[in-house]
Each structure stands twice: as structure tokens, then as C-alpha cells.
Amino acid sequence: MIARSPAPQLAVRLAVLCAASTALSSAAAAQPARREGVTSRITLINADGTSPTVVLTTPRHFEAPNWSRDGSYLLLNSQGKLWRLPIAGGEPVRIPTDPVDRINNDHGIAPDGRMLAISAGPIYLVPAEGGQPRRVTEHAPSYFHGWSPDGRTLAYCAPRAENFDIYDIPAAGGPERRLTMHPGYDDGPDYSPDGAWIYFNSDRSGSWDIWRIPADGAGPDDAKAERITDDELEDWFPHPSPDGRWLVFLSFQKGTKGHPANQEVVLRMMPLPGARPDGARPRELVALFGGQGTINVNSWSPDSRRFAYVSYARTRERPQAQKAEGALPEGWSARDLGAVAVTGGAGHADGTFTLTGTLDIWGKADGFQFAYRMLDGDGQIIARVTAVQNTNQHAKAGVMIRETLDPDARHATMVVTPVDGTQFLRRKQVGGLTTNTNPGRDRGKLPYWVKLVRQGDRFRAYESADGRDWVLADSDTVVMGPRVFVGLVASSHQREVTNTSKLDHVQVTTP
Numbered sequence: 001m002i003a004r005s006p007a008p009q010l011a012v013r014l015a016v017l018c019a020a021s022t023a024l025s026s027a028a029a030a031q032p033a034r035r036e037g038v039t040s041r042i043t044l045i046n047a048d049g050t051s052p053t054v055v056l057t058t059p060r061h062f063e064a065p066n067w068s069r070d071g072s073y074l075l076l077n078s079q080g081k082l083w084r085l086p087i088a089g090g091e092p093v094r095i096p097t098d099p100v101d102r103i104n105n106d107h108g109i110a111p112d113g114r115m116l117a118i119s120a121g122p123i124y125l126v127p128a129e130g131g132q133p134r135r136v137t138e139h140a141p142s143y144f145h146g147w148s149p150d151g152r153t154l155a156y157c158a159p160r161a162e163n164f165d166i167y168d169i170p171a172a173g174g175p176e177r178r179l180t181m182h183p184g185y186d187d188g189p190d191y192s193p194d195g196a197w198i199y200f201n202s203d204r205s206g207s208w209d210i211w212r213i214p215a216d217g218a219g220p221d222d223a224k225a226e227r228i229t230d231d232e233l234e235d236w237f238p239h240p241s242p243d244g245r246w247l248v249f250l251s252f253q254k255g256t257k258g259h260p261a262n263q264e265v266v267l268r269m270m271p272l273p274g275a276r277p278d279g280a281r282p283r284e285l286v287a288l289f290g291g292q293g294t295i296n297v298n299s300w301s302p303d304s305r306r307f308a309y310v311s312y313a314r315t316r317e318r319p320q321a322q323k324a325e326g327a328l329p330e331g332w333s334a335r336d337l338g339a340v341a342v343t344g345g346a347g348h349a350d351g352t353f354t355l356t357g358t359l360d361i362w363g364k365a366d367g368f369q370f371a372y373r374m375l376d377g378d379g380q381i382i383a384r385v386t387a388v389q390n391t392n393q394h395a396k397a398g399v400m401i402r403e404t405l406d407p408d409a410r411h412a413t414m415v416v417t418p419v420d421g422t423q424f425l426r427r428k429q430v431g432g433l434t435t436n437t438n439p440g441r442d443r444g445k446l447p448y449w450v451k452l453v454r455q456g457d458r459f460r461a462y463e464s465a466d467g468r469d470w471v472l473a474d475s476d477t478v479v480m481g482p483r484v485f486v487g488l489v490a491s492s493h494q495r496e497v498t499n500t501s502k503l504d505h506v507q508v509t510t511p
Helices: 008-030
Strands: 034-046 053-058 063-067 073-078 081-086 093-095 115-119 123-127 143-147 153-160 163-170 186-191 197-202 209-214 234-240 246-252 263-271 283-290 306-319 333-337 345-349 352-357 368-376 379-388 396-402 411-417 421-427 434-437 448-455 458-464 471-477 483-491 499-509
Touching (some): 063 306, 163 186, 197 234, 283 306, 368 396, 379 396, 379 411, 379 483, 396 448, 396 499, 411 458
Parallel strands (some): 143 186
Antiparallel strands (some): 034 053, 063 073, 081 093, 153 163, 197 209, 234 246, 345 352, 352 499, 368 483, 379 448, 379 499, 396 411, 411 421, 448 458, 458 471
């Protein structure tokens, strides 16, 4: 374990970035203003933090670049599929992986460049040019992060026995091997280029730091685990450079739970430790708006001179609605989804969430305000809706489980409307039509309770007048990846009129 290496100036810089964002929001609340939307900016940058070059700016949501072994393209995911983007620029080209879709941002390229590893529940291998995937892990979910330098072994994180740990498995197939045993949450394993170490991030110390273990495991009681970073930021996704000199990783503000999207974050780098951690301090390379999807997997160029990342730049202006007061609880984020004309907001105070949103959850694509957190695997969300502003009989407030933050994503949603009572909404295919069940009980009654339960790909929606006696509204199968977004929604069924709704007694639980 290295000695504590404080980063007070960097922590202050992140705080200033967020304070500036808050100040702009306060000014927008004081009088009508213009605010930008979010697009993906896929960027290459020198290892010393200089000369950032944007390869592609797009309104589509792309994540997690891998740099190809021959240096010619980036591998990324978007909307559950894999894409190849030429380094020289151009349009992304889809890599066929049928029948496997729902691919998330945990993927990689074999050392010889011939195969790709993808995570879509289990881990699969597929030829680099595309083709029939071959399943590698028997158990799911499993989240690939690293390929051993000799190409024989895959490292990944997985929840087994109600705990996230580091595992490996032969690329050719076989039994998985558990490498860490600590009750903390371990994620993001990646090999050192000599194959001797696996670097990963963990909250086993009480905050998120970078750790490493020998490639064959941490040993009894994880005695061989070594802590690499120890400062006031929350560190995720360590990636050693191919030449063995550097370690790049993503840092969130102190106290951030998990690795949420849409945060002010910093990419940092430090010398890759040798036989023993030497106390080297990380240095800042670039501050950006990102988080989840920015650098989940190794994105170094083969010559170690550059690496790739994704930031989510604000580029399209729109009016700003009155923001709800009060910071969201730890681990929660909020944003508008879809092509809204008036930006909404979300806040939390005294146990009550207040959401302001426009448009609707309907048709082939949605627009609404979403306050959310991450959910891995099965779970449920409960909320009591205490107010739904009657901007339209189809205005909505309630709970949602959603596969991605794309407007046309798969979802299951249970809402209360001001006139028609509860509705169970779901979109079963990306870009498909929304299906609706309207039970018709207790129309217009508030407060009113709603609950949404996920078990595998089966979703059950419930309603209750008192939060004790629950009635099943309906159930349906909606196929989603294991890692999803769960949270609260508000929409007005109006383009330029906002709906303010209030929800309390919010609970997100897992089995």
C-alpha cells in the first residue's frame, strides 16, 4: 500500500466545475436562459495530455473506445451493438454480432487482433470482422475488462454470492476462477503488459481507489492485494499502457457512488508501479463532462503515445425551466431524455423528489425528466406519487427501469396520471412502439403508490393506495442487459409546458 497522496488542488478544481454548473443553473432559474444538449465526442489525446483531437462528434450515444492492435480503428458500443470507427475519421460501421445484441461498454480486442470480447449478460468472443459469437462464461452477468498479454485468459468482474469480485477464465472456455474474496466491490480489471499483475478499482477501503493483485489471485484473505491510489477522489477503470510505463484512470468527485454518467470528471495518469508501489502521485490530464462510458476499457494506442476517450459535450441550446431545489441523494443523477424544447430538472429535500419535465413517454421515442441510479441484475423500485401537475390528462409521474439513456431505449415504467389513474408502459424493442396497460383503478387519487419489479427479463407493475396492500397492474417480458438505469420520471404531454411532480418514500432494493 502506498502512502496517502492528497490531491487538494484537483479536488478544488472539480468542486469549482460543479459549482460553476450550479451557478449557471441558478441564473437560468432567475430568468429564461438557453442550455445545451448532450452529444458524444470521441477524442484522441497524447499521453502527456496535449493535442486532443476529436475524431467524431455525434448526437448518438457512444461509449468505451478500444484502440485496435494495428492502430487503424476504434471499437465502440452504441445502442447495444458494436461499431468500428476509423482513426482517420469517417462514419462508424457496425460489426455484426447476431444473434447477440444488448452489448454494453465492457468489451475488448485480443492481443493478436483477431477476436473481440463482448459483454451481453455472459461474455462472448466474436471474430474481429464480425460473425457468430461464442459464449465463454457459463454464469451471467459477467463484465469483461482485460485480456492477458498471451491471449489465453480473460479477466472480468461479476456478482457471485451477492458480491462483486474479480474472476478470470480461459479464452478457450472452461471453469471461471475467483481472484478476489474481499466483501468490497471490485470492478474494472486490466492486465499489466508483462502479465504479472491485474489492476482494478475497489471500494474495499471505504472509497474508490486503484488496487492491484498478482495475476493468479489475491491469495487467502486477499493478502496480496496492494493499494495504488489513496487520495480524495474516487478512482475507476485503471488501464496500463502497452509499454508498461503509465497507468491512466478516471476520477470522480469525492463521495460519488459508483460510476454514473454526466459528471464533471478528470482523467489522471501516474507511472505504472514496479515490483512495489512507490508512492507516485497521479497527475491530471484533462477535466471533462463524462463518467460512465468515457474510458471503461483499455483505449491505449499500440505505441503508447495516445489514448482515446469519450466526453459528452453540450452542443444544442434550449430554454431552461425552473430547477427543483435540493441536491439529489448520493448515487443519483438526473437529466432530460429526448429532444425536449424546455430543459427540466430534479431535486430532493426532506425525503421528497421534485421533478420537472416536458414531452411524454410514448410512441417510438421518449422525452421526459429522469432522476436515476444504476441497478445491476434483479431489483425493484417503490415510490409514492404525491403530486402530478395537470398539464394534460396524459401527464405522467412514476417509476422506470430503462436499458439505456437513449430516447428509443427499451424500458418498463409504472406511472400515475392526473386523470386516468395508473399506466404500465413498456417498449420491448429499441425504437419500437410503446405498449400500455391502464388498470383504471382509483383514477385521479393522490397520493398513490407505484412499484416496479424486475426478475430477469420479466417485469411486474404494482399499485397501492396505502403502500401495504399491493395489486398487480400487469406484467410483461422486456429483454434488457443486466446493468440498467432505475429511477423516477415526470412528463407533461406538452412540448413547451413543464409538469412538476413530487414523489416520496422512494426505495430501490435488490434481492
